[in-house]
Amino acid sequence: MAKILNCYFPHDYDARNDRKILKLRRIHGWQGYGLYFALLEILRGQDDFRYPLDNISELEFELRESKEIILSVIRNFDLFKIDEANYFYSISLIARLQPYLEKSERARDAVNKRWEIARKTKETNTNVDTFVDTFVDTNASTNRIEENRIEENRIEKTAPAKKQPDFITKILFDVFWVAYDKKVGSKEKLEKKWNKFSLETQKKILDHVELYKKSQPNKQYRKNPETYFNNQGWTDEIIEFYDPLDPPKAEFYDPVP
Incomplete structure (x- = not known):
């Protein structure tokens, strides 16, 4: 399916000014910026928009860059996610496509x-x-x-009233399952609930989960995933407590690079 889109690659014209990209550029300069978009192009060319980190040596050869800088771009700037199978992917790329x-x-x-x-x-x-x-x-x-x-x-x-969820919905559920990190209850049952959500709701959930984890780092005290879904936990306000002697710097969370 990815081959259909080889001639088209949507992205923001001002991506270079995104907070995460600016951080990338501060560390790796325009070399890192170019590598980021090269990696997106490689992901776009995969059938499921994922790429195995086990094949990092092939990326070294294709991109003519060192393993260290490639892994740094993938892992250190919150631009990509890595799943349980050790594949990396971009949520923003999937959402845009x-x-x-x-x-x-x-x-x-x-x-x-x-x-x-x-x-x-x-x-x-x-x-x-x-x-x-x-x-x-x-x-x-x-x-x-x-x-x-x-x-x-x-x-x-x-014909059946409801078609099987597409592979992108499957990928996004796997992202949630790994990110929420409280594997309680039936994963299959939870995935069925996930499949009923719109793409917009799925993205809201993924955005909220990152903030929820920061406010409740101990997963023992997080809601069970099914409870989180049933009560629309992604609409809950996040209350963060800070040490007055170490106030946080102003920073806005932006899940889409």
Whole structure:
């Protein structure tokens, strides 16, 4: 699926001024900035938008950069996430590509549905030549359109009401599962609840979890994940307590680089 998007790569025109990018540039300069976007391009080219850190030597060769600086860009600036399988990925890249993936998915489904209609119609004809002639005959086009509409309605009624969640939803759930870090209850049951959330809600949850963990670093006292979902915990206000002798510096959390 990633190959469809090889000609397009959405990103902010002022990304160089993002807080995380500025930190990256302070440490690694424009070399780090270029590496960041090179890594995004590599992720975009993967079927599931993830890349195994076990293959870091291949990145060294492809990017002509040292292992140390590549790993630094991946790990040290909160620009990428690393899952349990030791793959790194970018939540912001996945979120930005989501509209284009959905558009491609809808287009592919429409084509497949039309081919299925044509195949079923063809099977009802004993004479293939007659079917082809009828299919392209302008005099029969009105009837054909009506038949197709009826067949489409029949397929839609017999198709499952809910399709399986796409792989991006799966990736984002895995991000939540690792980030929340309180593996209590049924993961399968929790994932079903996650699949019902909109992409916007999923992103709000992931943003909130990072702040929630900072305010409650001891996972023993965090809500169970299912309780967090049921009570819409991501809407809770985060109250942080600071040492008056060591006040925090002003910093705004921005999950999208």
